[in-house]
Amino acid sequence: MTRLAIDAMQAAGEIADFSRRMAAGALALATLEAPAEGCSARDIVHREDGIVLYRYRPQAASAGLPPVVICYALVNRPYMMDLQPDRSLIRGLLARGLDVYLIDWGYPGAADRFLELDDYVNRYLGGCIDHVRHTLGVPAVNLLGVCQGGTLALCHAALHPEGVRNLITMVTPVDFHTPENLLSKWIRGVDVDRMVEAFGNIPGELLNATFLSLMPLRLTSQKYAGIADIADDPAALANFLRMENWIFDSPDQAGAAFAQFIRWFFQENRLVLGGLMIGGGRVDLRQLDCPVLNIHAAQDHLVPPSATLPLRGLIGSHDYTSFEFDGGHIGIYVSARAQEILPRTIAEWLEKR
Amino acid sequence: MNISDTFGDGIRDIPFASHADTESEAVRRIRDFGEDYLGITRELWKLVESQLSQEAGTPSQALEKGLDQLRNALKEKFVRLYVPAFGPLHAQQAATERLMSTTLRWQRAAARVSELLSAVAADAVARLVAVLSGPDASGPPVTSLRQLHDLWVECGEQAYATAAHSEDFAAAQTELLTAMVEMRFEQRRQIEEWARAFNLPTRAEVDAIHRRLHELARLLREAQKR
Known part of the structure; x- marks a missing residue:
């Protein structure tokens, strides 16, 4: 007994139809404009080297809360936070009257080869937070760290707790040695210093290839076959193109910082096991005593819940909230449900603190 | 065919090839490699000839098998490529x-x-x-x-x-x-x-400059803080 019940003539028709739709999709894609990077009005308020801090223009009456500074990952571009009008966490926060800032790490060039985690965690992130504190005259900000940016935010908040009023981490890896962590398994035996010696900055393309190899069929064959399904839908094609543009817009990684991140986090799991020193300061999560909201995605293949949930047992804060979003690592930014659920969850949590 | 058949004993007259009767290890390796390489090339040509003589459309299992053998032979021989470096x-x-x-x-x-x-x-x-x-x-x-x-x-x-x-x-x-x-x-x-x-x-030279600049900038920031 077999479930296979494909009629030969029907299959031939399906192939012809698929080819027609793929060709139509390709033609329609060729007529689209290159996607913009972000969609909400904003101003540059601070720069240091290649780092830019944006402040978003308000879209609603102020909620009267301290500003939110978003610290995104180094490995992708931060406009994912404001991808398009109906897929924008930033718009959702602005609509609730929050004052939103976003750090753009830029594209490290050859001259940034020797930037270390100290530069990112203390100097750049610290510089952005200090700028907001001084210009607005507030003692501390609400820091929102996303993915790897959440790990950097955790380090910063542990080293400089005075500047962080509340900490929100989204899909943030904390324990890098959980059994599901494929990236950690693959990178554990690599001599990362030698890798940086050979490459200088680590090419974004190399990271992209690595991320694709986590789910190679879903992220290539199946995704692109899906163009046939949206060939007649210009809005869906525009969304597809925007996502593709973002996924493959991967900055090179500053060599020294990359080596430190891989060695200290992926290989030695120091955030959990201890011994993490950044810029001469010991990163001890027990020093982190501000309220923490830890948001994770239930079906996250990059940062599985088991990698982020141990945070609760590591921090000094007694005000810890965990929130599970029913979706994956990308869906948490761009799904329709996320647009409704996440800004509300974050704003309501902040209002109580 | 042995490579000596082609070049005679002339190869032993190369200055670094040691004495006439006791060729150096290096020369022996080079010669072995050359013989292996020629041998593989010859086998490849034989394979092509035998394929050409077959009728069009004949299943090429023999060709595939032959190519596999040659590929393996090449892999094996290249492992032995290393010879000690010498001379200017x-x-x-x-x-x-x-x-x-x-x-x-x-x-x-x-x-x-x-x-x-x-x-x-x-x-x-x-x-x-x-x-x-x-x-x-x-x-x-x-x-x-x-x-x-x-x-x-x-x-x-x-x-x-x-x-x-x-x-x-x-x-x-x-x-x-x-x-x-x-x-x-x-x-x-x-x-x-x-x-x-x-x-x-070169990249190494530019890196050295960047490293110095990075260190100087750090020192300057620290001095400004004091």
Whole structure:
């Protein structure tokens, strides 16, 4: 007994139809404009080297809360936070009257080869937070760290707790040695210093290839076959193109910082096991005593819940909230449900603190 | 055919080839390699000739088998490529050998990953067959190629996830990355040699400047803080 019940003539028709739709999709894609990077009005308020801090223009009456500074990952571009009008966490926060800032790490060039985690965690992130504190005259900000940016935010908040009023981490890896962590398994035996010696900055393309190899069929064959399904839908094609543009817009990684991140986090799991020193300061999560909201995605293949949930047992804060979003690592930014659920969850949590 | 048949004993007259009766190890290796290489080339030509004499459309199993044998022979022989560097160009010779050796290492590592991926592909098909018609097959009938493709993707991802978490796969991935790094390192070294020959700035030199600038900027920031 077999479930296979494909009629030969029907299959031939399906192939012809698929080819027609793929060709139509390709033609329609060729007529689209290159996607913009972000969609909400904003101003540059601070720069240091290649780092830019944006402040978003308000879209609603102020909620009267301290500003939110978003610290995104180094490995992708931060406009994912404001991808398009109906897929924008930033718009959702602005609509609730929050004052939103976003750090753009830029594209490290050859001259940034020797930037270390100290530069990112203390100097750049610290510089952005200090700028907001001084210009607005507030003692501390609400820091929102996303993915790897959440790990950097955790380090910063542990080293400089005075500047962080509340900490929100989204899909943030904390324990890098959980059994599901494929990236950690693959990178554990690599001599990362030698890798940086050979490459200088680590090419974004190399990271992209690595991320694709986590789910190679879903992220290539199946995704692109899906163009046939949206060939007649210009809005869906525009969304597809925007996502593709973002996924493959991967900055090179500053060599020294990359080596430190891989060695200290992926290989030695120091955030959990201890011994993490950044810029001469010991990163001890027990020093982190501000309220923490830890948001994770239930079906996250990059940062599985088991990698982020141990945070609760590591921090000094007694005000810890965990929130599970029913979706994956990308869906948490761009799904329709996320647009409704996440800004509300974050704003309501902040209002109580 | 022995290479000496072509060149006679003249090869022993090369200055670094030691004495007439006791050729140096280096020369022997070069000669062996040359003989091996000529032998493989000759076998390849024989194979092509035998194929040409066959009728068009004849199954090419023999050709495939022959090519496999030659590929294996080449791999085996290239492993023996290394000869000690000597003479005025010894540094360049050693660098070239290192580049070839790292390239071969990368090829072997890539072949190992391909081998593991082939096993994943086979496992994916086995899983697909089981889902479609195995004893535990259940679910609605699959009536379109698209459904079949999606099912194959699902089976493929399951097979891949199983393999990707294994120690074998992690070791193969690590070796592939390490081999690529070493190859890249040697490629860069060669390019830098060329750049130096034309008095062009090299990556290493620019890196050294960037490192100094980075350190100076740090010192300046610290001084400004005090």
